Amino acid sequence: MRDVAIIxxxxxxxxxxxxxxxxxxxxxxxxxxxxxxxxxNVDAVYVGNMLSGEVTGQxxxxxxxxxxxxxxxxxxxVEAACASGAAALRVGYLAVASGLLDLVLxxxxxxxxxxxxxxxxAVLAAAADAEYEVSxxxxxxxxxALLMQRYMHEFGWKREDFANFAVTAHANGANNxxxxxxxxxxxxxxxxxxxxxxxxGLLDASPVCDGAAAVVLAPAEYxxxxxxxxxxIRASAVGMAPLAIHDRRDPLSLEAAKISSRKAYKQAGVDxxxxxxxxxHDAFTIMAALGLExxxxxxxGKGVQLALxxxxxxxxxxxxxxxxxxxxxxHPVGATGLYQIVEAVLQLRGLAGANQxxxxxxGMAQNIGGSGATIITHxxxxx
Amino acid sequence: MRDVAIIxxxxxxxxxxxxxxxxxxxxxxxxxxxxxxxxxNVDAVYVGNMLSGEVTGQxxxxxxxxxxxxxxxxxxxVEAACASGAAALRVGYLAVASGLLDLVLxxxxxxxxxxxxxxxxAVLAAAADAEYEVSxxxxxxxxxALLMQRYMHEFGWKREDFANFAVTAHANGANNxxxxxxxxxxxxxxxxxxxxxxxxGLLDASPVCDGAAAVVLAPAEYxxxxxxxxxxIRASAVGMAPLAIHDRRDPLSLEAAKISSRKAYKQAGVDxxxxxxxxxHDAFTIMAALGLExxxxxxxGKGVQLALxxxxxxxxxxxxxxxxxxxxxxHPVGATGLYQIVEAVLQLRGLAGANQxxxxxxGMAQNIGGSGATIITHxxxxx
Numbered sequence: 001m002r003d004v005a006i007i008x009x010x011x012x013x014x015x016x017x018x019x020x021x022x023x024x025x026x027x028x029x030x031x032x033x034x035x036x037x038x039x040x041n042v043d044a045v046y047v048g049n050m051l052s053g054e055v056t057g058q059x060x061x062x063x064x065x066x067x068x069x070x071x072x073x074x075x076x077x078v079e080a081a082c083a084s085g086a087a088a089l090r091v092g093y094l095a096v097a098s099g100l101l102d103l104v105l106x107x108x109x110x111x112x113x114x115x116x117x118x119x120x121x122a123v124l125a126a127a128a129d130a131e132y133e134v135s136x137x138x139x140x141x142x143x144x145a146l147l148m149q150r151y152m153h154e155f156g157w158k159r160e161d162f163a164n165f166a167v168t169a170h171a172n173g174a175n176n177x178x179x180x181x182x183x184x185x186x187x188x189x190x191x192x193x194x195x196x197x198x199x200x201g202l203l204d205a206s207p208v209c210d211g212a213a214a215v216v217l218a219p220a221e222y223x224x225x226x227x228x229x230x231x232x233i234r235a236s237a238v239g240m241a242p243l244a245i246h247d248r249r250d251p252l253s254l255e256a257a258k259i260s261s262r263k264a265y266k267q268a269g270v271d272x273x274x275x276x277x278x279x280x281h282d283a284f285t286i287m288a289a290l291g292l293e294x295x296x297x298x299x300x301g302k303g304v305q306l307a308l309x310x311x312x313x314x315x316x317x318x319x320x321x322x323x324x325x326x327x328x329x330x331h332p333v334g335a336t337g338l339y340q341i342v343e344a345v346l347q348l349r350g351l352a353g354a355n356q357x358x359x360x361x362x363g364m365a366q367n368i369g370g371s372g373a374t375i376i377t378h379x380x381x382x383x
Numbered sequence: 384m385r386d387v388a389i390i391x392x393x394x395x396x397x398x399x400x401x402x403x404x405x406x407x408x409x410x411x412x413x414x415x416x417x418x419x420x421x422x423x424n425v426d427a428v429y430v431g432n433m434l435s436g437e438v439t440g441q442x443x444x445x446x447x448x449x450x451x452x453x454x455x456x457x458x459x460x461v462e463a464a465c466a467s468g469a470a471a472l473r474v475g476y477l478a479v480a481s482g483l484l485d486l487v488l489x490x491x492x493x494x495x496x497x498x499x500x501x502x503x504x505a506v507l508a509a510a511a512d513a514e515y516e517v518s519x520x521x522x523x524x525x526x527x528a529l530l531m532q533r534y535m536h537e538f539g540w541k542r543e544d545f546a547n548f549a550v551t552a553h554a555n556g557a558n559n560x561x562x563x564x565x566x567x568x569x570x571x572x573x574x575x576x577x578x579x580x581x582x583x584g585l586l587d588a589s590p591v592c593d594g595a596a597a598v599v600l601a602p603a604e605y606x607x608x609x610x611x612x613x614x615x616i617r618a619s620a621v622g623m624a625p626l627a628i629h630d631r632r633d634p635l636s637l638e639a640a641k642i643s644s645r646k647a648y649k650q651a652g653v654d655x656x657x658x659x660x661x662x663x664h665d666a667f668t669i670m671a672a673l674g675l676e677x678x679x680x681x682x683x684g685k686g687v688q689l690a691l692x693x694x695x696x697x698x699x700x701x702x703x704x705x706x707x708x709x710x711x712x713x714h715p716v717g718a719t720g721l722y723q724i725v726e727a728v729l730q731l732r733g734l735a736g737a738n739q740x741x742x743x744x745x746g747m748a749q750n751i752g753g754s755g756a757t758i759i760t761h762x763x764x765x766x
Contacts, residue, residue, distance in 0.1 A: 098478075
């Protein structure tokens with residue numbers, strides 16, 4: 001296999017794109033990634049998307065992407081629920097590593113707002129076990145509420161102890177022109193937020209939104225001839241766990257994140273102490289805590305302590321959600337994994353503006369599908 | 384890159400599986416492929432599927448597959464409309480070729496019957512252009528009717544001239560215990576069949592059905608240590624064309640099949656004369672004719688002549704649909720591409736029973752997504 005690098009990035013703002021169709025979102029992010037890579041065509045486009053068939057009535061997004069972008073490239077959609085973006089990157093990584101393809105566009109896109117509210121919640125539930133969880137009326141907010149409740153019960157935390165996950169994300173989102181929410185929030189606002197499914201409040205949850213993000217992959221050996229600031233993919237690793245929460249030995253341990261992060265550390269030859277920042281999957285505050293623990297940054301039940309201690313801020317020991325995370329940048333589900341990568345590349349290029357982590361060299365991104373069944377970790381390095 | 388071989392195959396019967404859930408279909412095909420390969424685990428499972436989110440309310444099929452099969456493997460869904468099965472194989476091929484993964488299960492599955500009739504037709508239409516074709520009320524039967532009408536007008540053929548595509552498929556399906564339709568039909572029955580969308584009649588169209596098919600991939604260099612009769616993937620090639628028919632320069636030329644087959648011939652270093660049989664995508668009789676022409680087996684407008692001359696039968700120059708094809712074996716859309724591969728492997732192992740092509744050495748399979756936007760060709764060889 002060959003080493004693989006990222007030579008171009010592109011993104012649309014994350015917002016409610018009521019007047020922009022899914023093809024235009026793909027075009028905007030895709031073309032800006034190609035321009036950034038100084039290329040006009042690729043060999044393949046792998047589209048990360050979860051819901052276009054259900055929400056937009058448009059399957060076959062791969063064909064639509066290359067058609068509308070005018071590319072001469074093979075193209076498929078890759079789906080792993082909310083981890084679809086990282087899964088598309090993973091397929092692109094395999095394709096370039098194989099030596100069969102040289103230039104690949106990994107493109108994540110989701111349109112979630114242009115449908116009725118009920119439908120969005122219902123189709124998102126398809127990421128859980130339809131026959132054993134969803135048939136009982138579960139939604140993703142409810143699944144996360146169960147996890148958060150259990151976590152608080154088991155380890156003695158209060159709802160308020162999670163506030164800093166949301167506060168930090170919003171503080172970082174305030175400096176990201178592509179974030180859905182660009183205003184900071186206070187711990188008091190967090191505490192006052194309406195409860196959606198107890199104990200999950202409005203400010204524990206990432207928003208329904210639209211967006212697209214894309215990266216161009218190339219063999220590392222000649223990445224620099226195309227872009228002066230390439231970023232190397234040091235690790236690409238997938239972990240899996242049972243689809244339904246009740247089938248997991250320990251619902252509070254994200255086994256798939258353990259597997260995926262351990263594989264990634266091994267592949268990159270690094271440890272948690274080497275990671276300068278961590279774009280984790282804070283779809284809900286409880287997921288941020290569990291992701292930190294499973295990836296080795298905190299002990300079991302202690303993820304919340306990192307937030308309380310301010311260790312997750314840009315100045316902390318483990319900066320997370322550096323451009324706002326899922327909470328403030330937004331969580332257009334199938335695109336999220338690639339937003340994380342785009343933001344990590346910005347950090348590693350030193351282009352993260354007010355949110356720049358000084359001397360960032362190694363960044364990690366982790367994308368979660370379902371309530372933790374598919375978890376994909378990538379480690380990136382400036383070179 | 385490394386050469387890639389198929390070391391195991393599995394399939395469920397194609398039928399209306401009203402009492403079997405999608406997880407059980409995956410299990411049945413997947414486990415029989417693993418058994419055939421003499422292995423108990425794989426490194427990855429790539430699931431080809433189009434409609435599970437829409438029809439079954441179950442996305443995240445990759446996670447469900449490895450969970451229910453008890454595998455320790457990474458897993459995603461790959462979607463390219465009706466070419467999803469071949470797309471999943473393509474991703475598996477890239478993964479093994481890369482050297483990063485050794486054993487991969489490519490698994491196609493579709494459940495289409497357990498929903499209302501209207502819904503099936505509506506969700507299948509999502510393979511076309513939602514904004515420019517489907518918004519005008521088009522369905523897949525209607526799209527193929529437009530193509531068939533134009534073909535007849537342009538080249539002077541009559542409806543009856545297409546009969547042998549259906550007659551041959553049913554004759555072959557009669558000997559396939561996994562086929563949906565295991566009874567032969569006559570040209571008279573074809574002529575009498577009710578018209579669905581003129582000129583497409585009931586016997587021009589493949590049926591709505593359920594099924595799963597799977598293959599295990601391994602590096603060719605040690606394939607024989609696992610299975611005594613491996614089959615090498617000599618070529619894996621994708622071609623693309625505009626998503627909407629009205630955007631194609633020539634609607635009667637499957638440009639994506641031209642691109643895909645030419646790439647495949649080049650990769651394998653073979654020509655049409657070397658191909659012993661061709662598992663083509665006869666979702667409609669017109670698609671069989673266009674596939675033969677675009678892949679170089681007949682000149683433009685002459686595909687139907689091959690059928691009239693009997694050249695597409697098991698004894699003919701270009702045997703197609705050797706186990707019944709999409710018409711008689713059935714077309715569970717996301718699984719079809721892998722049924723084609725399973726059947727090609729049976730031929731190359733000499734295990735195709737009454738339908739065996741004598742001395743079959745090189746087989747080609749071609750899977751079409753949409754009305755021709757994504758076309759994937761694989762060439763397989765016994766070794």
